[in-house]
Amino acid sequence: MLNRITFGRPILRHALANYRLLNTSRAVKNPSVGMTAASQNSTLVSHPVSSYSSAATESASPAPKKWARHVISSKPQAELNNTEKQTSAEKPKRRKRRTLKPLKAPITLTPNAKAHLRALSTGPNPKLIRISVRNRGCSGLTYHLEYVDKPEKFDEIVEQDGLKVVIDSKALFSIIGSEMDWVDNKLSSKFVFKNPNSKGTCGCGESFMV
Incomplete structure (x- = not known):
């Protein structure tokens, strides 16, 4: 048994080296294989960066604008206009005094x-x-x-x-x-x-x- 084990270790090392060599040769012949592996690794690293950038943008976003104050009248605008017209019409208009000329005697x-x-x-x-x-x-x-x-x-x-x-x-x-x-x-x-x-x-x- 010992001889078999000792005999088998070099074979396993040789097989592992061949497997690595085979993978490197595939990556050279087909660059997409290496890119996929690199992209997988980059995605694993990019997730926390994107999350950090989104958090930074959220923190850097401007504060919400304050609402302007508007005075809301209790009466509608049309009714207010009508009341203003009525008050202006009720004001007596000053008439110019006519100069009275003496009538000519018959x-x-x-x-x-x-x-x-x-x-x-x-x-x-x-x-x-x-x-x-x-x-x-x-x-x-x-x-x-x-x-x-x-x-x-x-x-x-x-x-x-x-x-x-x-x-x-x-x-x-x-x-x-x-x-x-x-x-x-x-x-x-x-x-x-x-x-x-x-x-x-x-x-x-x-x-x-x-």
């Missing part, structure tokens, strides 16, 4: 006309003088005066120094701003008018046009 009386009208009003039967305009004469319009007890519905009453004169509403456009005078001479005694609206008169002065 007719003015001269001192002579006042004196004659006062004499008529103090008589036994006081009456009012009504002034109107009629389509007549060369130029188209003439003054018409008459005595009346009271003015009509749409007549205009002009009062000056306590004296009243009635004017027909249809004649206001033609005689507004006129001056009424009393003329007493050898030829006639009558009321005459200085009308700024007159564009021309006839030769006798009885009619005018506007």
